[in-house]
Amino acid sequence: MRPSPQETPRRLVADAHARAVPRPNERSWPGLAVAPESPLRARVAELLFRRAVRSLALRVELPDGTRLGTGGPDAPVMRVVRPRAFFHRLGVDVKIGFGEAYLVGDWTSDRLADLLTVFAERLAVLIPPRLQTLRRWVERGQPVEERNTLRGARENIHRHYDLSNELFETFLDETMSYSSALFDETSAAAEFAHPDADPMVVLRSAQLRKIDAVLDHARVGPGTELVEIGTGWGALAVRAAQRGARVTSLTISAEQRRAAEERITAEGVADRVRVLLQDYREAEGEYDAAVSVEMIEAVGERYWPDYFRAVDRLLRPGGRFGLQAIVMPHDRMLATRHSYGWVHKYVFPGGLIPSTQAIEENLRTHTALRVREARYFGTDYAETLRRWRERFLDRWSDVAALGFDQTFHRMWEFYLAYSEAGFRVGYLDVAQFSIAKPS
Structure with missing residues (x-):
């Protein structure tokens, strides 16, 4: 079927954009x-x-x-x-x-x-x-082609999360958690006292502590019917199932779904977890709890109302939502929300980091959900990123063996260092929110 005369210019622009983006x-x-x-x-x-x-x-x-x-x-x-x-x-x-x-x-x-x-x-x-x-x-403004429509979101996620599961394995801990860990003073002191300790073992413990905290915010326990928006590589779904929950996890990354299902099977919880290749806007059903860890940053401001309305629709009355989100000051978000930067072009197309105020305003305007509790731990993200960056550099030969070139080496190092700097100085923060739906 030939495109209509009106569709032709749009398709030419889209094709030109596709040829211009880094791969x-x-x-x-x-x-x-x-x-x-x-x-x-x-x-x-x-x-x-x-x-x-x-x-x-x-x-x-x-x-x-x-x-x-x-x-x-x-x-x-x-x-x-x-x-x-x-x-x-x-x-x-x-x-x-x-x-x-x-x-x-x-x-x-x-x-x-x-x-x-x-x-x-x-x-x-x-x-x-x-x-x-x-x-x-x-x-420059953000390209129309990178808006997070149902089709655009899949392409944006594909450009980052489908680079290679093996790439992420080189620098993440064994939980494959690609979000901020939550450290505590005990583990930090133990690592300081034993400098030969494996830093990735400490990171694994901190990642599990983060996952448990999110599940606690959502009050996940035996018999809980849980929906997860953004599967990652399956560690949270496994942890929830080990608590006795029944989990439906949503992802639009085919690569992540494959790896998550392998992890879920290996952990012996496949009877309690299903992973759907599905956008949050397409989700159906009713659940006691919902969780989402650092997925909202990829949603885009235009679609925040849809995101929160989906959570509201999926939750039963009295349900809880555990949300982990990178946040930035509201005035800085307003000043930069329409601009197109290096991170958009090379790392996260279509994304925007929200502010706490933006999250609360969207909840209040579009849903019955309300924030009951918030915990901020941005310095922990700086530490998480430092460990990722150092491990990535230490294992560069393994990354290069996957087919990535020297330009990618400098790109990924810059991305991790740039992000670490933002959290070091407080330009960026990360929070876990406990969000409730009225009974």
């Missing part, structure tokens, strides 16, 4: 190798960059011997290897160009997370206020 598992990095050209913007970007870093506690080194920043000998160092390409990338699109310049080696650092932490501490004031008012005229 790391295929070693495809469209447009990355050649820096864009914009002399005027590059000059402005250089002036702003020099002005911004001159008061930061770091050191910037340029090939001509120029040294910028106030950092001493112990401060993190940023080495600008190809300044012309670097400033052109910044000038054309600073939110994407800064990270892309790292991907191709225009700049480098031996202490990437520490360096990005210094930038993150001053993120809100790096650009002069008068220039910030021009943001909406120069920043």
Whole structure:
């Protein structure tokens, strides 16, 4: 069947977008190798960059011997290897160009997370206020093709979570939990006292503590009928079944479903857990409890009402919802919610991190659900990301054997370090919410 004349332009745009997005598992990095050209913007970007870093506690080194920043000998160092390409990338699109310049080696650092932490501490004031008012005229908006429609959500999830189950196995602990762990003082002290202890064993315990806390928020116990929105690799579903619950877990990642079902069978709980390849908007049934761990960040602001309405619809009266979500300050969310950044392009297309206020407003406006309790533990996420990053770097040879190239190495390191920096300085936080539906 031929497309209609009206559909043709839309399809051409969609095809062009598909060709332009990175495909790391295929070693495809469209447009990355050649820096864009914009002399005027590059000059402005250089002036702003020099002005911004001159008061930061770091050191910037340029090939001509120029040294910028106030950092001493112990401060993190940023080495600008190809300044012309670097400033052109910044000038054309600073939110994407800064990270892309790292991907191709225009700049480098031996202490990437520490360096990005210094930038993150001053993120809100790096650009002069008068220039910030021009943001909406120069920043790219999120592509229509990456909206989280039923079809778009599947494509967005596929681009990240279906990279390779084996890739995630290289740096996650054995629970395969791809969300913040919840550490306690006892385990931290034990690890400090025994420096030879396996850090991944400590991480596993912290991940199980996080899972148990979410299940506690949802009051999951023997006989509970539970729906999970976002299966991951199945650890939470297994843990809930071991408590005696009957679990229906929803995912739109075929790769994750396959791995989760293997884990569920291996743990001997296949009679109490079913994993459906299904979007939350398509879910049916009634449940005593619901849980969702760091899935809301992939929903997108436009679909938050649908997400919470789905939970409300699936819960029986008196039901509980255990939600773990990355959050950010409400004013920062409002300022950045329409912009398209490096993380969107290379890691999580279509995503937006909510604020606690946005979560509460959506619940109040669209559902009968209300937050009863909240627990914040952002520093634990910084620690989780540090462990992931160090393990990924230590096991790079295993990742490379899967077919990933050096550009991916720098991309994944930047992603983990960039995220760690955000949690270190409090620009990002993570919370578990206990949400109740009235009886």
